[in-house]
Amino acid sequence: MDVDEARLLCDYASDYLEVRRLADFAPETFEELLLSIYPRKVIAPPESARETLAAARTLVDFLQTAGHVPGSTAVRMRATLDRVEPEMPAALADTSRYGMAKSIFSAIGPEALDDPTPVTLAPGPRADEAPIGDAHELCDCAACSPLPAVRLAGxxxxxxxxxxxxxxxxxxxxxxxxxxxxxxxxxxxxxxxxxxxxxxxxxxxxxxxxxxxxxxxxxxxxxxxxxxxxxxxxxxxxxxxxxxxxxxxxxxxxxxxxxxxxxxxxxxxxxxxxxxxxxxxxxxxxxxxxxxxxxxxxxxxxxxxxxxxxxxxxxxxxxxxxxxxxxxxxxxxxxxxxxxxxxxxxxLGIDAPEAPDLAGAGAHDLIDALLSGVPAEQAEHDIARWLAHRTPEGAAADLLAAAGGKPAVARGLAVTIVDRLGAEAEPAVRGHLADPELRPYVIHWLTSRRLPTPALTQEELLWMSVDMLALAMPAAGDDLDEFAANIAASGPPAHMIEEMWRVDHPDVAEVLELLGRALTDDTVAKIARKAAFKARSRSIG
Structure with a gap:
């Protein structure tokens, strides 16, 4: 069995399907992994489905022999894999299932960087993962670990x-x-x-x-x-x-x-x-x-x-x-x-702050509050309530206006929330095509909804790839191994990393240095480090 492939199955099950223990695996877990998560996250050719399915079957064997699942469940798991097998290659090839990162990184082939013609992104679903912030650290001593702000019911x-x-x-x-x-x-x-x-x-x-x-x-x-x-x-x-x-x-x-x-x-x-x-x-x-x-x-x-x-x-x-x-x-x-x-x-005299109700807050305040360390589940509730108080067009207009001039992580959060909105938000979104920082995201938003849109240039695609990696830097600083696993599964290819140093982005050098530390492929990591040196040299010059 390909150990890395099995590990990736377990990682994605944990990250996206709330599988906390091996005993939490169920037949539907494999169906969701192979027909939804993999096509959205992993850059892999359709023919690779055979290897992934083989790893999944070996994982099922292990779950049964190690006593994590009963034999009857293992039988249903294998039946699920048999049913999934003919569908998975088509799912990997279906561009409409791609997430934002996969759409971008798949859009650029090695030959595209030498081709001056614009590239059209493959349509994809709305992105739904945003760096909302980290949950607060636990500490046994309330005096040395400040309490997080909490939302209180009425x-x-x-x-x-x-x-x-x-x-x-x-x-x-x-x-x-x-x-x-x-x-x-x-x-x-x-x-x-x-x-x-x-x-x-x-x-x-x-x-x-x-x-x-x-x-x-x-x-x-x-x-x-x-x-x-x-x-x-x-x-x-x-x-x-x-x-x-x-x-x-x-x-x-x-x-x-x-x-x-x-x-x-x-x-x-x-x-x-x-x-x-x-x-x-x-x-x-x-x-x-x-x-x-x-x-x-x-x-x-x-x-x-x-x-x-x-x-x-x-x-x-x-x-x-x-x-x-x-x-x-x-x-x-x-x-x-x-x-x-x-x-x-x-x-007891302990400071116990109350988090403000964000439903009526402005977009700037919403973004700042979400980036302050709100747990993901609470952030989802806050975003849903905030959107419920606005029309899609009004929400998009406020969020994109607030994203202007913000660091990559704040801009990424704003556009990720906008990515949840339907076609009713088109006028407000299209109005930001002239903004160079938002234009790539606007084009992706329009393309994923099959609305008329201009094509992205190679320069814009490279800028967007750097920007998306920049917004992941805070999380990478907390867990470099997890970042490395994610970037290995759905990160930019080597030829793209090699050209990133040319991008006029304030975080390009830091992004390339991060890739140089995180990439497990020594050859590609060396390419990233050389590109980081070029980016630093250009800024010095």
Whole structure:
């Protein structure tokens, strides 16, 4: 088996199809990889499909023999590959499936650089990958790792969600039952054992001692006007009171000594603040397996201690309103959880910034905010809301105007968002044909929608290739190996790299030096380094 080909299959499955473990491979994963991802990303002739399919079949054999997938799944995987086999060569040759980078780099053959006639780009789909920014680094110490800015749900929506939290409803039920029954707590305010047993029997309440502790901590017993509604939800006096109650609830759950009554594990209860802090910082759903590894690294269950039942713990935290499970086995804080943790940070004197609502922001502010380090999932939400408040033509006009004079990474983000827009945006997009920095992107946008367009010159194609590589430089600085793998799969050919030094682009020397470091082909890497020297020499002269 071609090891590099198999590695590329796994890399693309991880990057684009959320395959985090080998056991996550499914029959449809291979169909998506070979008929969608490969044709869009990889520069390869149709006849190479045979080698790729052979690597895929060997990978399936490995997945089965290593026990990552059962035999029945492996059979369905092989059937999928048999069905894909006659379609893949045509998919690799279909220019309408090319992504932007592949369209550009495939448009220039070795002979084209000596040909003064313009080159027409092959039509392609809209690009959908933008360098949105990196997720924030995690740190065990909040004092030395600033908290990221977070988007908060509106107060009305938060209050509505709090009314549906089973933990709060059960707390009120217990408090009202205690009052109605004339039962009194212990001298220290705790729940008597006999009262806990009676409450469990009468109300079917889980962990009545936890509920009573929460009731005392949050002052539920002294709140006038609180009552349990017919659906199990409760209706306190007003929205402000309800959110104050929720803030106190979060503080109680993550800071008090609850001895395992929250999650079912005393060790996990002790680290609940750390768990919620981790989820708050990453701002995106995290696989439960990763959560388990994070807890193990932090000492939960280590050195012979109890190993918590994570499934049970997650169910209890969902009952408490702190977390929710999305997309099968991904864990994230609920909007209530995010709001409550931020309130807790503020009470502790920790700076917990709120990210502004970008829906009404100008294009300049949108671009700057997205480039400040917003996680990709949050960025997608922000972009969707921003576009929803504008017509396609208006959005394109604002974004392209904001891209003028910006660095490559900002320009790339702007044109990538514009690339999502339909033909209704044509007047605004076409209006930037005279802008030398945007013209190549405008032509690609028009071409991919099969709209009338001029052809790109060789000089414009080279400039655009340098610009696209320039916008990838920040990410390459963080992970050069991943950049090298991507550039090997869908980067510019050697003859193109050799001519890049002639491009009048402010980042051309840095781009070529990056290629010289990243390219795994020694011959092509040497070409890139020589071209970088020429670019530096030209700028000095």
């Amino acid at each position: 107060r009305a929506g938060l209050a509505a969600a709090a009314r549906e939290v089973p933990l709060l409803a059960d707390t009120h039920r217990l408090a009202e039952w205690m009052l109605a029954e004339g039962r009194v707590p212990t001298v220290k305010g705790g729940l008597r054992v006999k009262d806990a047993a009676a409450a469990s029997a009468a109300l079917a309440l889980p962990e009545p001692a936890l509920l009573w502790g929460l009731a005392v901590h949050t002052g539920v017993l002294t709140v006038a006007g609180a009552s349990v509604a017919a659906g199990g939800a409760f209706a306190p006096r007003d929205e402000d009171h309800l959110l104050d109650l929720w803030a106190g609830t979060v503080g109680f759950l993550v800071e008090q000594a609850t001895a395992g009554r929250v999650t079912g594990s005393a060790a996990l209860d002790d680290r609940l603040y750390d768990l919620c802090d981790m989820l708050y910082r990453v701002q995106v759903p995290v696989m439960t397996q990763v959560v388990a590894e994070h807890l193990a690294e932090s000492g939960v269950g280590g050195d012979g201690g109890e190993v918590p039942d994570l499934g049970r713990a997650v169910a209890r935290l969902a009952y408490c309103g702190l977390v929710e499970v999305v997309r099968g086995d991904m864990l994230t804080l609920t909007p209530l959880g995010v709001w409550g943790m931020r309130e807790l940070y503020r009470d």
